[in-house]
Amino acid sequence: MADADLLNLVLFLPLAGIALLVAVPSGQERQMRGISFWVMVVQFVLTAWLYVQFDAHVAGLQFETRLPWIPDWGVYYQIGLDGYNILLVLLTAFLGPLVVAGAFTAVTKDVKLFYSMVFLIQFAMLGAFVAQDLFLFYLFWETMMIPMFLIIGIWGGERRLYATYKFVLYTAFGSILMLAAVIYLVYSLKTTTGVTSFAFADLYRAKLPLSAQTLLLAAFGLSFAIKVPIVPLHTWLPDAHVEAPTTGSVILAGVLLKMGTYGFMKLGFPLFPDATRAFTPLIMTLAVVSIVYGACLALVQNDIKKIIAYSSISHLGYVMLGLASLDLLGIQGAVIQMVSHGLTAAGLFLIVGMIYERCHTRDLAAYGGIARLLPVYSLFFMLLTLASIGLPTTSGFTGEFLVLLGAFTASWPQYQQGNALPLVLSVIAVSGVVLGALYMLRLAQHFLFGAVKAPHAPLADLDRREKLILAAIVVAVFALGLFPDEPMGKTELAAKQFQQLVTTPRLPGSKP
């Protein structure tokens, strides 16, 4: 089997999973869980194989499939792996089985629908990452909304309806403007170059005037910024995270938020480079505001899930900062930070979900001294906390360090030329690391140490399934922290391409 077919198989495996689930007679919940888990495992194994086969020395698409879909409009079914998406695809496939296994005991209502929706969102997320055609990308991008709406709305907490509508109405508003921008972009490409195409590669060649670029960047950027989310468009996130079931939170934090940053990296910035450069100060400012504001809000929350939700805003601010720095190290750091946050936030939400299953409360004040009650649980909790803070040897350190390094490298020459803003922003961004340590350690201190207090007794420590899930994440966190070279090698060419695309002027009239 050719490797391109393998990528198609990986993409469509979740749909096969849904078909299998539908065939299982209702009531056979053990079987449904088993099927879902093993389909996800197969998907991960195949993706890992693709990752190993991925050649770091080849720029551009690998394992590419390109078939005409609506050729009259220039719409092709074009998918492929490149340095932009390879790590994110691997992350998505890696979290798949963990998400499914994490819900074995937590979800008992409408099991078949639940795993079908998990499969559907997995399909949509993978599709959005591997799509190389804007129409296809938009299709997958929008499809993600439906399963998330149901996951939060059916299996969520008390205020689930409020949270799920808020999520959908925020994301849909961004998408609708993006749709207008997509059409306008393709139409402008047609009028300026005579090519009707939705392929990313063709769209990178569109020469638009600065005013059009700015409007389009605003429309695309609004949609992506809502997904990231960047302050002040973040208010849906805490509600969605808190009300979502553990699975929903893990998918949201693990992969869905990266859609926004991936969108900026693959589409927003390189499609409209001149507008991006003109608005870099604004983008960097918003990124730094997200870092600091998210961290400050995390510092004062009493709901454990909210702390992690706000920490996500802060951590993804680093990704935006790295991308906007346009420094090679910063860009690569941003990619590592995306994966790292995917792992740690997913791990933290899973581990919080485990205690929630036992005690049914997320109120920080209800807990204390868990370390004495649940030693194994606490060990994992501490490891993930440290990874989230960004302790050296964990993945969080690599990402944040490279981003800050990139931001400083890029801002120093500008400072010497008299533009102090980037440097000031970079310095402020460092405070996010300190604040990160503060709020995570505050959480760990209240939760794990101090007087023993638990809302439910006796508490059982982790069982084998839970240990294995967390162990897998912790291993990945350390692997990424200790050996970042390997994944960075695979993304290096893409980072260079991104840098080159965004820094080369593309206004009409300028030389290509």
Added chain:
Amino acid sequence: MSWQSVFAAMLPEHILLLGIVLLLVLEIASDRPRGALAASLVIVGAATAAAAWLHFIGFSANPFPGHYSVNPQGLLAKAVVLALAVPVLLLARDDFDEGPFYPLFLSSLYGFCLLLSSDSFLTLFLGLELMSLPVYVLVLLAFGRPESPEAALKYLVLGGTATAMFLMGVSLLYGGSATLALSSFAAALGSRDIMATAAVVLIVVAFFLKAAIVPFHAWAPDAYEGASVPVTAYMATIIKAGVLLAALRLFGTSPVSGSMVDFLAILPLVSIVWGNLAAMRQQSFRRMIAYSSIAHAGYLFYAFLGDGPGRFQAVVFYLLAYGLMNVLAFASIPPGDDDATRDRLDTLRGLFHRDPYAAVMIGIAMLSLAGIPPFPGFVAKFLIFKNVIAAGYTTYAVLGLVGSYLGIYFYLRVIQMMFMSPEAAGATRVSPGRAALAASVICLIPTIAIAVFPNWILVRF
């Protein structure tokens, strides 16, 4: 005029006419209640097959020059909409055992076919009235419902007003150009003459009235609610398709320009916004669909802003996607104790636990109507807005898209009720009839087909 070409070109019409006569004879001669449904299904199926066959052999003819002509594109549109009538007929099985429903239904379809091939205002008017008149009676046929006479009367009066305005416009046009050919409308579109403009405005307003565009929409919610399920499905899909295709026939491929653009954009835009907003507050399923159809009429008229050749493709594809979704939704609504409870949105609460298949089908229909991919409603909406932007009306396109955003909430509210709400107290578990199930499967298969391979149908227009 050769008899062969009259025979072949009007084959779908002939089959329908034969069917009407046959049904009337059957009605008099026999007392088997189910015969009418089966016969109608066969007749509509045969008419569809005839239209499709003529399309595939690339048939075009001009049997009555200046009045009636067929071409492969128009024949396909005819086949598509006639095919939609098949599931609508299946829906009628539970509501109409016998009686005048089937001949009236076929007469209305006959009018629809005539309309689609008309070249002069004479045939267009004939088709339009032949299509609408039986529906006034069909609305009234929802036996035992106090609302239906009121609904039918409202529909009749407003339909009559539309007819009057249409005739007024046509007579003005005729006065100016001394011809009844439809092309005089296209000429008047570009003209600055006050009489021609008045004629165009009158005719367009008549179409707005028939298609329920704000502010001429008030009849639609009452008529939709008052009628029975199959008739509502018929009005929402095929009548709407007929009106839009007739408008398409009028506008042809002539571009819209000047102040006509604003006239053709603003009222549909208001329709999109108002339809979507008003639908949020509805408690009745059919009223909600009525407001949704007001918004969809807005999108459809948006297509007229686009350039000529793309217009036909956009409108027909939209009508197909929209029609399939509406019939799918109506076919999946669970049967209730009586029509009033069946119509209440509250009875959908917890439907997923009673009847997962129906809940998923309604869910698909709602998402597609909301224009959320990967369902066909998305490609349809995309096509319309693509043409509008390509024609240079970016502002109207953005406003229309934002208007469509307003609609997402009420479509999702239906999904919320089915999947996220606890079951309604005292909800009866009546399993859907076999005919309704068949209708939903008939709609589902092409829905999936055009979602996965939209190109298959798009290249044919």
